[in-house]
Amino acid sequence: MFVSGEVGSAIRLTLLLASITTIVLLLVGTPLAWWLARSRRPWKEAIATIVSLPLVLPPTVLGFYLLLALGPNGPGGWVAGFFGRRSLAFTFLGLVIGSVFYSMPFVVQPIRNAFEAIGERPLEVAATLRANPWDTFWSVAMPLARPGLITGAVLGFAHTVGEFGVVLMIGGNIPGQTKVLSIAIYDYVESSEWSQAHVLSAGMLLFSFAVILSVTLIEKRLRRPAA
Amino acid sequence: MHNARAMWCLAAVAVLASCGGRQTEQVVHVAVAANFTEAAKEIAQIFEQQEGTRAVLSFGSTGQLFTQITQDAPFEVFLAADEETPRKLVTAGLGLADSVFTYAVGKVVLFSTTLDLTNGEAVLRAGNFEKIAIANPSTAPYGAAAMKTMKSLALTAHLAGKIVQGNNITQTFQFVETGNAELGFVALSQVLGRDPKSIWTVPQSLYSPIRQDAVLLTRGSENNAARAFISFLKSPETIKIIERYGYVGTP
Numbered sequence: 001m002f003v004s005g006e007v008g009s010a011i012r013l014t015l016l017l018a019s020i021t022t023i024v025l026l027l028v029g030t031p032l033a034w035w036l037a038r039s040r041r042p043w044k045e046a047i048a049t050i051v052s053l054p055l056v057l058p059p060t061v062l063g064f065y066l067l068l069a070l071g072p073n074g075p076g077g078w079v080a081g082f083f084g085r086r087s088l089a090f091t092f093l094g095l096v097i098g099s100v101f102y103s104m105p106f107v108v109q110p111i112r113n114a115f116e117a118i119g120e121r122p123l124e125v126a127a128t129l130r131a132n133p134w135d136t137f138w139s140v141a142m143p144l145a146r147p148g149l150i151t152g153a154v155l156g157f158a159h160t161v162g163e164f165g166v167v168l169m170i171g172g173n174i175p176g177q178t179k180v181l182s183i184a185i186y187d188y189v190e191s192s193e194w195s196q197a198h199v200l201s202a203g204m205l206l207f208s209f210a211v212i213l214s215v216t217l218i219e220k221r222l223r224r225p226a227a
Numbered sequence: 228m229h230n231a232r233a234m235w236c237l238a239a240v241a242v243l244a245s246c247g248g249r250q251t252e253q254v255v256h257v258a259v260a261a262n263f264t265e266a267a268k269e270i271a272q273i274f275e276q277q278e279g280t281r282a283v284l285s286f287g288s289t290g291q292l293f294t295q296i297t298q299d300a301p302f303e304v305f306l307a308a309d310e311e312t313p314r315k316l317v318t319a320g321l322g323l324a325d326s327v328f329t330y331a332v333g334k335v336v337l338f339s340t341t342l343d344l345t346n347g348e349a350v351l352r353a354g355n356f357e358k359i360a361i362a363n364p365s366t367a368p369y370g371a372a373a374m375k376t377m378k379s380l381a382l383t384a385h386l387a388g389k390i391v392q393g394n395n396i397t398q399t400f401q402f403v404e405t406g407n408a409e410l411g412f413v414a415l416s417q418v419l420g421r422d423p424k425s426i427w428t429v430p431q432s433l434y435s436p437i438r439q440d441a442v443l444l445t446r447g448s449e450n451n452a453a454r455a456f457i458s459f460l461k462s463p464e465t466i467k468i469i470e471r472y473g474y475v476g477t478p
Contacts (some may be wrong), residue, residue, distance in 0.1 A: 067405055067407060068405060070407070071405050071406050071407045072406040072407070077406075085357060086357055086406070086409070087358070087407045087408075089402075089407040090358055090391045090407065090408070168394060169398075172358070172391030172393075172402065172408075173363060173391065173392035173394075174390070174391055174392075187363070187365065187366075189294060190288070190290050190291045190294055190365075190366045191363075191366050192293070192294060192297075
């Protein structure tokens with residue numbers, strides 16, 4: 001690849017951040033989506049609303065609260081203490097935490113929809129075949145919800161790649177640690193280095209096109225036999 | 228149906244509201260380098276009281292505002308944080324050459340909410356901190372001055388791994404204020420009235436003086452309010468305000 005060190009490190013960092021965020025979100029988001037789909041508790045929609053908040057909130061609101069929460073007087077500072085540090089702001093871990101909140105609705109929503117689309121029937125059949133709930137979840141629910149899981153993973157990944165405002169507020173622009181692609185582009189534009197900005201922006205454009213197209217195609221292909 | 232009607236009502240209200248402003252009111256749009264935020268607000272307030280003209284202020288780093296002006300941003304006066312940027316605008320035909328003047332000379336300070344900076348240089352040399360905040364040196368002159376200071380002290384390599392960059396000097400200050408960075412290079416104007424122990428005034432010998440130039444932009448050349456604002460910046464009364472905010476005024 002003919003990319004300079006700084007651009008290369010921004011690309012690597014962005015892909016790493018998006019990958020880790022996606023894995024964390026699948027691990028946290030799948031059980032949460034299952035609970036949201038199956039629970040009959042009346043207040044579950046309040047939880048669902050909290051998960052969806054980043055869809056509406058400006059990234060500055062999330063960035064502002066994160067800056068305080070990650071700092072020495074917040075829970076992030078307490079966690080940072082275990083690593084002998086004062087603050088999680090300006091760290092890769094801080095970006096992962098921010099991205100998990102920021103991208104959560106894009107992962108939880110499609111998975112929840114997929115779980116809900118299964119309906120009661122297949123789960124009841126599994127129960128009559130004496131499958132325990134754990135077995136039912138893994139052998140029936142998860143395979144049937146596969147399109148939703150894939151969509152959630154792709155959207156979560158892509159949305160994290162496209163993250164900007166939150167990182168701008170808690171990242172501190174450190175090459176190799178918090179200077180992700182969107183920040184690098186912003187930097188190039190603001191300092192009038194537009195040729196670099198052009199290369200990266202065109203790359204992002206193609207990447208985004210490919211992501212949305214593949215989500216559409218995957219859904220189409222996976223839905224066809226099930227429908 | 229009801230929703231559609233409600234939408235139309237909302238749209239109508241929005242249109243009316245935007246028409247409601249006094250059409251005859253004189254306005255000047257001013258782009259202001261972030262370090263000058265507080266002083267500019269006070270100057271604009273007094274300008275409005277005395278001249279009856281409203282100065283609408285937009286803040287950002289000098290580099291950001293420069294980029295916006297080259298893309299036809301609706302600014303008429305630009306208060307930069309260096310001499311170079313207004314000069315570049317004049318060369319590009321976006322600013323009036325004879326309007327350029329230095330409205331303030333700024334000072335860089337090291338600031339902390341947790342460390343005793345009575346001897347700031349020793350604190351920098353010891354390096355017993357995790358993060359030091361500076362403004363982005365490629366767009367903010369105060370960030371460039373911070374880099375120059377560290378270079379003059381031969382500490383660039385020593386501190387490189389600890390540097391975090393704010394998008395402009397205001398965000399840099401906020402990184403320090405929230406405690407996420409223990410200390411940072413900010414503008415003297417941002418820390419006036421703070422505990423003297425929390426501030427180290429960087430000796431002028433360590434960086435080039437930050438001469439902050441103003442320029443009347445071509446877009447504002449026909450606007451009397453813009454010219455009035457420039458003259459007001461040079462008035463003895465304004466210079467007093469500028470000096471009160473920790474700058475050296477230049478009559």
